[in-house]
Amino acid sequence: MSETVTHYWRLNLFHRFIHVLVMVSFAGAALSGMALKFTTAAWARLAMQLMGGVPGAALLHRVCAMVIAFYGFLHFIYIVYDIARHKGSIFRGSSMLPRPQDIVDLWQHLMYFLGRRPRPQFDRFTYWEKFDYFAVFWGVLMIGLSGLVLWFPEIATQFLPGVAINIAQIMHSDEALLAVGFIFVVHMFNTHMRAEKFPVDMSIFTGKVSEDELKKEHALEWERMQEDPALMEEARVK
Template structure:
């Protein structure tokens, strides 16, 4: 009997790896500018080949991220798998009540845990956080990349603000991804040292039943119906 099921398809895993590589590269080449007076940044800029090469690497991975985003939009719009995943990630009223029920459970006010479908409220939040972050970063990044063209339209204060938003938003995304997300999939005592889902795409039936009970129940009833 098969003890695990597919959680992420090969396509999704490749998308995820491209996303994480480009995010890491954008962070290490971008945050050094935000914290340019920090000795670690000074060292990193030297490692990255100087201020000019740093910019080039940043733009190359920006293009990779933009291409990935465009592909992702097409994927969720036009493929069955992509579309069903988008539907599974759409925030619903249940997510809000789940949050409060989980809180009540954690505080010992309620004995019952909320049951989750394929994506719980935190996973949805992370997905839409990445989407919102990418939109803001690509838009502000484009204004800064083509600064000589932007100057023809925007006043200087608007470009100053754009630079500031791009920098701070980068810091925020970095914190969310590298602290929050990495905790969930690496340091969390349930999965430590690492959840292997991002590599092999599978989740054990036990874990599925435990963490995504509604999806597990649906899967089981589908199997029964097949029989």
């Protein structure tokens, strides 16, 4: 990389660490889970054998589930810390929280795809990044809670009717298929496969983005940094 290109921090070490946990645990849980969902397919039986049969796959699935619960807990602590650090203001422009502008951005982006208008300008987090984030949030809650019912049916049915296990099976399995269909296609494409990023966007592992990329992809954040030299200095990679 050229010395003259300035880079800026986009993701801190905690963000990147959590993402590695998400990535690894999702891959393990998805492989072992899908192999059980599609048992009549040849690839599922092969995958099951490679994971050490039903007991091996079950162990892998539950270890991944515990990793997911662990990062969910860490993330919860981080949210509390983040709110405290920004003195309660989580509605700032660089926030991950959805706001009405995201709907406008989505509409304008679609119009841009169709060639009707120029590319809209995005803030620190774009609407699709926010959707990815809340999809994991929703997924971990739905799949996690239904997964607990399936893991401990004896305990769950102490305060739930038996049909709750049937409902948990439908929830767990359908939501997992949605997650797999979303992550391996939509998320992969949006981050790595589109023309500007192909073949790979390394920022989730390095935490850095180049000045060019920041200006193009997150123009509103760049403008905010221009107005606040302290923010700029803090974000610049030395």
